[in-house]
Amino acid sequence: FSKPILKTLVKKSYELEQDKVAQSKARLDELVLLLNDRLVENYGRYMVGDRLGLADIAVCAILAPLLHPNGTPWEVENTEFHSPELDAYKTYLLSLPLGQYVQRVYETERNARVDWRGM
Template identity: 30%
Template sequence: MPTRLVTIPFSHFCEKARWGLERCDLPFEEDAHLPLFSYLSVRRAGGGRTVPVLVDGQDDGKTVIADSTEILGWADDRRPGALLPTDPRDRADALMLEDDFDTHLGPATRRWAYFQLLPRRDMDDLLTRDVPRWQKLALKLTRPLAVGFIKRGLKIDTAGAERSRVRIDDTFARIAQQLGDGRRYLVGERFSVADLTFAALAAPVLLPPSHPTEMPALEKFSEEARAQITAWRASPAGEYGLRMYRDHRDERMTVVVRRGATA
């Protein structure tokens, strides 16, 4: 049975897991669902309440991993050095940054982006891409209830969006300072889980053109949101995040090793 990844397609934490698996050149099938509707598939897989969930094998030999960080660790175990630095000190630094981004940046970009997009019915085609047809229909029939539930669960309101904007600014400022010495990557001399996690979790506010899931066009946002996204993209941290997508999103570790590069 092929490895399965239960996702919400546009979730940036799912993109983090997807990117890690693809970089490690590990084949998997994506089992995509809308928010709320993903719960049943997650529970059937043996996960908790959230995505992504990786399911490898079946029956008594089945492995279930319900956390993007643990999924990347599982992937690196199968392709050592593809994501995690081999130097112990660099490895510890990369994992510390990954945890920082998971805790602070990820929730902030999600809340800010949802605040901009959830009121927009014209964005539904993007949000429902690659999910089962019945879920698309169910969203149309229950949209006000579903959106209200998501807003309450994630505390998506004007005050929450503003707090998230400040947190994004703070994280971007810290990354700009770290990159200020001219380094290309956050840890060491090569791409690592720290770079992947920052880029993936910043994607909802950077809208990278090379993102595998179609992102909303900049002109679809309000004038105020467009100005903010443009400012984030032009910042040192934003330019770095976009560069990680441009240079590394389609990179596979087997290809990197074959051509003798250092990733």
């Protein structure tokens, strides 16, 4: 019942116009490539250094809503909301070391029993 109203409010509030969405997607593509290069430079383990840090948390928090990792708030249980464009972008991200890294971090680090400093 409220879905059309919420959809209209979100579209209006975030100004989801076609040209702005295209600009945002282009910028996201640039940033994904930069982050992917940075990860590869650090041998694919973490963004900076040799353990999980705030940079890793930030990158994963930004990309997780696009990747829908299992066991997270972004996990999509209902395929009704999938678009072909989003599915293609998810496949693209998962083909990159960056997408695989985000999945790995969520699988191995999300429920770790140590604090963020590794102690």
